[in-house]
Amino acid sequence: MKSNRVKFYTVLIGAFLFNLLFWQEKMGVNTLFYDAFLLTALFSLYPEARPVSTVRWLLAGHLICLAMVLIQNTVISMIAFSITLLLLVAFVQYLHRSAWFAAVSIFENMVFSIPNIFETLQKPSKAERPSRGIGKWIRFLIIPLGLLFIFFLLYVGSNNVFADFSEKIIDKLTSLFFNFFDFVSWDRAGMLILGLFLSTVLLLKSKLGVFSKSEAKLTDILSRKRITLRDRKQGTIYQMLIGLLGKFASGIMALKNINTVGILSLVFLNILLFVVNSIDISYIWFGYRFGDKVNLYEMIHEGTGLLIFSILLAIVVLLLVFRGNLNFYQNNKWLKRAAYAWIFQNGILVISVFLRDYYYIHESGLAYKRIGVIFYLVLVLVGLITVFWKIYKKRTNYFLIRVNAWAVIVLLVVASTIKWDRLIATYNISQHINIVIPVDYMVTLSDEALDILDQNRALLKEHNTLREKQGFKWPYRNDIDQTIDLRIKQFMEQQQAYSWLSWNLSDKQVKDYFSSQTVKK
Amino acid sequence: MSRQFSIALAIWIKSIMLNGFITSFILSITDGPAAFLVGIVVIILGFILTAPLLTIITPAVKASIRLPYTTLASKAWLAFFLMLIAFLFLMAFGIVFGISIQEDFGSSIIIGSLLSVLLATLSVSKSLDNYKIETNASNLV
Structure with a gap:
């Protein structure tokens, strides 16, 4: 454990560095410098975390995100960078296995950031305390400075040349003083406080460690617990079951009765889902013809959301059925089989939803939400697989939540490696023969796609005319050319305002493109 | 009266009184001596309107004492927590x-309140120290 003084100065350096690197800048090469400082400080203050494998994996993911901030500079890469940094901090400072618990530990660091920083201000013990403190020097200087002041006034009064000379020096010092206050603005002071808060949260761990201690009590493997009737009666689910099943949900035969109810429910749900899946396989998987746009919009915008919700609800139902001791009930073989069948059928439903999304992208082009659906489906699929594993291997809900949180993080890191806006723009333009390009949406894509928009102005105008014939109205006051020109102007102005600290490859490429265009003109 | 409640009460009373003085002082710079009357109104309204806040201040005092931090750090946490609540x-x-905080009146009240909460918490510093020592001693027993 490092001494408080080292911690305090590290936090202070972090605050000043944050202020210097990010003042009126965007995330770019400055992120690399700040991150290098943070990681060095973090692993020096908490060296025990260095060999932990989870920390190393998370560090790898975080470094990928950092590289993506420098190369891609997308919003998602910045979000992924920030999230992986916070998680890495929590995993370095505390003993965690779950990202959820790590996230709340960071929240704990935030709540206790004030006492954490004040703790480092604690005076060192007598043995550590330096023999000559600043207070001692102040006492030494009082008499000499007092004498200096008195004699200075005497010489100013008696010597005109010295008076002129000292007046010039005082004027210089006064202007320096006021210039300093012009330089240090209130906004900058606020930024310094923000940097201090951020550095404290990232570098100093809370002394409570509440969530680290609570997680230590949790395990992945479900164990059979003897629950007294009194404790069971206090549970909400028990009360609900009593309300619905009456005496069947209580007494010695309760487990057997709940098992029967579970089997019946899952069999009915399986039959219902079988019918839905059969229709989907027949119409969506093999019977869909491109160009038949009658119900496509309705099928995607209303159908997809409801289907995803039904799959999530299915996971919740399975978790409720397989809670507690029903996992250890000897005659639960059929209940498990029905659950596996339902999970499998929900997997088929995921494929059907994916196909709907695919058809929609094929017919109408790429957009954020359509890509979002794919990510969501991947996560739902992971969720279904982990639910199967939970039932099959008798795992706890903690295991389920833990593994799924890691799936989200992996997906976030993967998502940060792609320039989504550029991909959307390129794809939609490449498909201009098959689709009517959503021009009003295209002009809202981020700066990374500006050069593509500029290169395809004629095509965009042509497709906007097609859209207007379909009944869509151009929603902006400016026309397409004016909108793109305005975006380019704003981008170039922003770039001029940034220093080298905001450098990133993505902005450089777009900036170089427009600079060369200006030269050509 | 429990120890934490008496400390909470002291912080609350001192904060309101100080807030009245500080607000009237800030306003008197811009609006003249008549602003002292505003201070009296602030004190009266403060006692009436902020009384329910005692239900938050009392557990906050108790929590600050129980934090596994040094007395300085615990007091800093309490001061900032109470400033946030205010x-x-x-x-x-x-x-x-x-009332907009960008107006002179709104900003004076806010600056006055935050400063007064900070000063009030610092003023009960010794009581907090003693309470913490007593609590730690009783926990050891």
Whole structure:
């Protein structure tokens, strides 16, 4: 454990560095410098975390995100960078296995950031305390400075040349003083406080460690617990079951009765889902013809959301059925089989939803939400697989939540490696023969796609005319050319305002493109 | 009266009184000596409107004592927590009564309140120290 003084100065350096690197800048090469400082400080203050494998994996993911901030500079890469940094901090400072618990530990660091920083201000013990403190020097200087002041006034009064000379020096010092206050603005002071808060949260761990201690009590493997009737009666689910099943949900035969109810429910749900899946396989998987746009919009915008919700609800139902001791009930073989069948059928439903999304992208082009659906489906699929594993291997809900949180993080890191806006723009333009390009949406894509928009102005105008014939109205006051020109102007102005600290490859490429265009003109 | 409640009460009373003085002092710079009357109104309204905040201040005092930190760090946490509560309360109050914090009156009240909460917490510093020592001693027993 490092001494408080080292911690305090590290936090202070972090605050000043944050202020210097990010003042009126965007995330770019400055992120690399700040991150290098943070990681060095973090692993020096908490060296025990260095060999932990989870920390190393998370560090790898975080470094990928950092590289993506420098190369891609997308919003998602910045979000992924920030999230992986916070998680890495929590995993370095505390003993965690779950990202959820790590996230709340960071929240704990935030709540206790004030006492954490004040703790480092604690005076060192007598043995550590330096023999000559600043207070001692102040006492030494009082008499000499007092004498200096008195004699200075005497010489100013008696010597005109010295008076002129000292007046010039005082004027210089006064202007320096006021210039300093012009330089240090209130906004900058606020930024310094923000940097201090951020550095404290990232570098100093809370002394409570509440969530680290609570997680230590949790395990992945479900164990059979003897629950007294009194404790069971206090549970909400028990009360609900009593309300619905009456005496069947209580007494010695309760487990057997709940098992029967579970089997019946899952069999009915399986039959219902079988019918839905059969229709989907027949119409969506093999019977869909491109160009038949009658119900496509309705099928995607209303159908997809409801289907995803039904799959999530299915996971919740399975978790409720397989809670507690029903996992250890000897005659639960059929209940498990029905659950596996339902999970499998929900997997088929995921494929059907994916196909709907695919058809929609094929017919109408790429957009954020359509890509979002794919990510969501991947996560739902992971969720279904982990639910199967939970039932099959008798795992706890903690295991389920833990593994799924890691799936989200992996997906976030993967998502940060792609320039989504550029991909959307390129794809939609490449498909201009098959689709009517959503021009009003295209002009809202981020700066990374500006050069593509500029290169395809004629095509965009042509497709906007097609859209207007379909009944869509151009929603902006400016026309397409004016909108793109305005975006380019704003981008170039922003770039001029940034220093080298905001450098990133993505902005450089777009900036170089427009600079060369200006030269050509 | 429990120890934590008596400390909470002291912080609350001192904060309101100080707030009255500080607010009237800040306003008197811009609006003249008549602003001292505003201070009296602030004190009276403060006692009436902020009384429910005692239900938050008392457990906060207790929590600060139980934190496994040094007395300085615990007091700093309490001061900042109470300042945050005061700020949120004033923001809510401002929204309900349509007072903007950018106006002279609104900003004076906020600056005055935050400063007074900080000073009031510092003024009960010794009581907090003693309470913490007693609590730690009783826990050891």
